[in-house]
Amino acid sequence: MNNVVTLTWLTFHEARRRRMVLAALVLGVAFVLLYVTGFLFIVSQATDISGVNGGTAEEIGFQFLTMAGLYVVHFLTIMLAIFASVDTISGEITSHTIQAIATKPVRRWEIVLGKWIGYSIMLVPYLVFLSCGIIFSVYFISGYLAPNIPQVIGLIALQSLALLSLSLLGGTRFSTLTNGVVLFMLYGLAFIGSWIEQIGGLLNARAAVNMGIVTSLLMPVEALWRMSANLLAPASNMLYGVGKAPAILFGAGSVPSNAMVVYTVVYTVVVLGLAMRHFSKRDL
Amino acid sequence: MDKLVIEARGLRKAYGHKVAVADLTLEVPKGEVFGFLGPNGAGKSTAVKMLLGLVKPDGGTATVLGNPPGHTVTMARIGFLPEHFRFHEWLSAYELLDVYGRLYGMSVASRRKRIPQALDLVGLSEQSRRPISGFSKGMLQRIGLAQALLNQPELVFLDEPTSALDPFGRMLVRSVIRDLKAQGTTVFLNSHLLGEVEATCDRVSFIREGVVLRTISLHSLATGEVQVELRVDTVTPALLAALDDMVINWRFLDVELPGSHPQLMPLTVSEQSTATAVASAAITAIELTVAREDMIPRVAERVVESGARLYALTPHKASLEELFLEIVGMEDSGQ
Numbered sequence: 163m164n165n166v167v168t169l170t171w172l173t174f175h176e177a178r179r180r181r182m183v184l185a186a187l188v189l190g191v192a193f194v195l196l197y198v199t200g201f202l203f204i205v206s207q208a209t210d211i212s213g214v215n216g217g218t219a220e221e222i223g224f225q226f227l228t229m230a231g232l233y234v235v236h237f238l239t240i241m242l243a244i245f246a247s248v249d250t251i252s253g254e255i256t257s258h259t260i261q262a263i264a265t266k267p268v269r270r271w272e273i274v275l276g277k278w279i280g281y282s283i284m285l286v287p288y289l290v291f292l293s294c295g296i297i298f299s300v301y302f303i304s305g306y307l308a309p310n311i312p313q314v315i316g317l318i319a320l321q322s323l324a325l326l327s328l329s330l331l332g333g334t335r336f337s338t339l340t341n342g343v344v345l346f347m348l349y350g351l352a353f354i355g356s357w358i359e360q361i362g363g364l365l366n367a368r369a370a371v372n373m374g375i376v377t378s379l380l381m382p383v384e385a386l387w388r389m390s391a392n393l394l395a396p397a398s399n400m401l402y403g404v405g406k407a408p409a410i411l412f413g414a415g416s417v418p419s420n421a422m423v424v425y426t427v428v429y430t431v432v433v434l435g436l437a438m439r440h441f442s443k444r445d446l
Numbered sequence: 447m448d449k450l451v452i453e454a455r456g457l458r459k460a461y462g463h464k465v466a467v468a469d470l471t472l473e474v475p476k477g478e479v480f481g482f483l484g485p486n487g488a489g490k491s492t493a494v495k496m497l498l499g500l501v502k503p504d505g506g507t508a509t510v511l512g513n514p515p516g517h518t519v520t521m522a523r524i525g526f527l528p529e530h531f532r533f534h535e536w537l538s539a540y541e542l543l544d545v546y547g548r549l550y551g552m553s554v555a556s557r558r559k560r561i562p563q564a565l566d567l568v569g570l571s572e573q574s575r576r577p578i579s580g581f582s583k584g585m586l587q588r589i590g591l592a593q594a595l596l597n598q599p600e601l602v603f604l605d606e607p608t609s610a611l612d613p614f615g616r617m618l619v620r621s622v623i624r625d626l627k628a629q630g631t632t633v634f635l636n637s638h639l640l641g642e643v644e645a646t647c648d649r650v651s652f653i654r655e656g657v658v659l660r661t662i663s664l665h666s667l668a669t670g671e672v673q674v675e676l677r678v679d680t681v682t683p684a685l686l687a688a689l690d691d692m693v694i695n696w697r698f699l700d701v702e703l704p705g706s707h708p709q710l711m712p713l714t715v716s717e718q719s720t721a722t723a724v725a726s727a728a729i730t731a732i733e734l735t736v737a738r739e740d741m742i743p744r745v746a747e748r749v750v751e752s753g754a755r756l757y758a759l760t761p762h763k764a765s766l767e768e769l770f771l772e773i774v775g776m777e778d779s780g781q
Contacts, residue, residue, distance in 0.1 A: 168548040172534065179536040258530035262593065265498050266549035267522040445501040 165268045169276025170283065177246060177284050186242055186288060193238070194295035197231050198303070205304050224306035229394050231296035232308075236318045236387055239289045240349070243322040244329055247281050248342045251333030251437075255446060264446050271438035274330055278434055285322045290315055310393035317390045320423070321383045324430045325349075328381075331437035334444060352381035356388060378418065382426040385418045392417040449476045451601050451632045452497060456506035458656070459492050466492040467656030470506065476600075479623060479633040481643040481650035481664075483766075485774055489656035490636050491529055494605050497634075498526055511601060522550060525594035529605040529636070531586050535579035539570055539589050542578060543596055550597040564592040569618065583610035591622065602626060605636045620646055644766040652773045660773050664766070674734045674742060675699070677758040678749060681729040688752040689734065692741055699731035730757075 177183050204227065251274070254260040263273060293315045301307045308314070325345070332341035359374020361367075378385035452474040459467045467489040474480045484490050495501040497508060499516015513520040533542055540561060547557040565571045568588040573581070578589065587610045594602055604623075608616045616639075623646045626633050637643050643650055644664060651661040671694065678685065681698070689696075736745060742761055749756045 164551070165549060168545060172545055176534065176536060257532045258528060259532045259534060261500060261528045261530070262526070262533055262546070262590070263549070264500060265521060265524070265526040265528075266546060267518040267551060268549050269518060443502070446495075 165272045166276045166279065169263075169268070169273055170279040173250070173277045173280025174283050177281070182246060183284060183288075186238075187291075190238065190288065190292050190295075193234065194292065194299065197234075197296060198299045201227055201300060201303055221306060224300060224304050225308070225395060228297060228300050228306070228308045229391060231300070232293060232314065232318070232390070232394065233387070235289065235292040235296060236321065236390070238292065239285060239318060239322045240325055240383060242288065243281070243285055243325045244342070244345050244349075246284065247277070247326055247329040248333065248345065249338045250277050250281075251330060251441065252336060252338045252341055253333075256337070260446055270442040274334070274434070274438045274441050278326060278330060278437075281326055282323060285326065286319050289319055289322060293318065308394055314390045314393050317386045317393070317423070320426050320430070321386045324382060324386075324426050324433070327430045327433040327437065331433050331440070334437050334441040348381045349383065352377050352384040356384035360388070378422065379425070382422060382429055385422050386426055388417055389422065450474065450509075451476045451478075452480075452508070452510055452634065454493075454497065454506065454508040457493065457496055457503045457508055458505040459489075459496060459501060459503050465656060467496065467503075469657050470496075470653070472651055472658055472661070474632060474634060476632055477627070477630045478649060479627050479635060479647045481647035482634065482636045482653060483638075483640070483643060483650055483770060483774075484653035486638075488653045488774075490653060491605060493653070493656070494603055494634070494636055498524070498603060522597065523600045525597060525599035525602040527587075527590045527594040527602075527604045527607050529609070531590035531610075533578055533586070533589065533593075536577060538575050538577055539565060539581075539592075540574040542589065543593055546593045547596055552597065560596060560598070564596050567595065567622065568592045584612060584615055587611055588615065588618075591619065595622070595626075599631065601632045601634065603634045603636070606638065607635070608637070608639060608642060616642065640766045640770055650766070652770065654774050662769070672736055672739050672742065673762040674736060674745060675731065675758065675760040675762065676734055676745070676749065676756075677731045677760075678754040678756055679730065680754065681732055682752065682754060685749060685752040685754045688748040689745065692736060692745060692748065694735040694737060696732050696734045698729050699733055 204223070251260075254263075260273075264270065293311075297308050297311055328348070329341065329345055332344055335341075336344060355374045355377025357374075358370050359378070362370025362374060450473050452472065454470055454472050457467055457470040458465070470489070470493050482490050482493070492501060496503045497510055497515050499514075499521070508515050510517075511520045511523055534545075537545065543561045543564060544557055547561060552560065562571065562574075565574050568591050570585065570588055570592065573585065578586065581589065587607070591604075591607060594604070604619075608619050611619065620642065623633055623635065627646075627648075633646075635643060635647060647664050649661060649663050652659045734745065736742065739761065742759065746756060746759050749759070
């Protein structure tokens, strides 16, 4: 286990020393500041709207903006998970850096696990920082507090960890470029599949829904986002016709069951296990 | 034979249709400095990688320090300087050795003691806090050597350890190898530089197309047959008779016999009558082969005793380079 701790330290500090963490943080802070500025302008006009439509329209607006902000956070975290890790195994194999590590008394799977934990330690706090930045900015400015915060952040974190596992698995099999292409194609597939499933759900097109489910099984990231979006748009708002709009816009039109959470946890663990297994067997 | 540190039987590795190592069988006893020689593409690096567990062989068996290659217990007792010495460049030299020391399972106290020693050994003490990204290739190779020796290994693999080093660095590596040998450490040296191998190795295997062609002891090379070029005023039958019992074979260097190449006419002692027959033809140079280097002074004495006037007596010991060309083949030597 000491080796895993050392390799986790090595991975995290590589991200830190290469200023990946700093760049992500600076841009993340810039994003939160931009969001807050935009939100302040909207709130100053929303006072007039509330005069017409009452509290509900205002709350829907805040809900929409929170969901929009968290959608960007979800997207940024996913991009960070891909860009940070896509080169970590294939790049070290290509550059031969891995040879000096793999010839130490280290099991190959410890190298993969150390990298996974190292990047997780970077991704999850980053996600929590940005999410809380959005949620509590909205709260302090408008008094609106998004519901189900821990669950929403947990689901987004699970998405990034699933992608991280997939990226490491790709790194043990493909070149960096191929791995990046495969990850983006899969993400794009899941994105489109998710929309097909939602629209199919609204129009009661069963085949379209099934197609979306299959893409979610291949890449469960977007399905988890739809669950997050649903948690951000509480059932009470659904009673109002307009209250459903933000949720549908951000993908909660057709909400996966809780089994998808279990599936994604299993997916993350199994894919990570496959990455460790393949890396242990391949030539370096 | 001493206890074997490396034992390989019929190792084979192919990448698709290309066979990198065809049938590698070798033994390296404890405490030996073993040289591994061959032209580019001979399978040397693949063989080293198989012995380190980096590459899985398609066939054959191997044990390293009594365990299969890559065994974690074994790897704690091994040091390896890769041919492509690339490390995490964002670390400083000290930090790199500290990370590797942790992976070797060394305690904090042990690392604090050993890291400065290793840096000092390779002449990088003053650069210990500098990021490796600013290191020259030679410095990278030096830090590679330091990490290979950090755990005071029982077996060290050095894959082209001086490829990026200046003459000072090469002298340093030779000195390190000699020190390792004195400490009883086994060294597996994979190098193109024959002079380096000749200066440091006890034994050397010549490999081509993944097969060991021949293994020789460099001690026997140092003490073996010597060719001597002898130049006198005239080669007489008396001179040849005087040398007869000392010489393994000889050839005249400046005589032309019908049907023979003037410079390549080996004659054995048994053909002395032929030699005697041509000795009257103003021959002045002969190449002799004697069994040992210490026989050369006696050759000089016999020449003088025979009445010949000695102009030159030049020994030509067979070099490793000549052996390399002979064993591996001229067609591969320039690759």
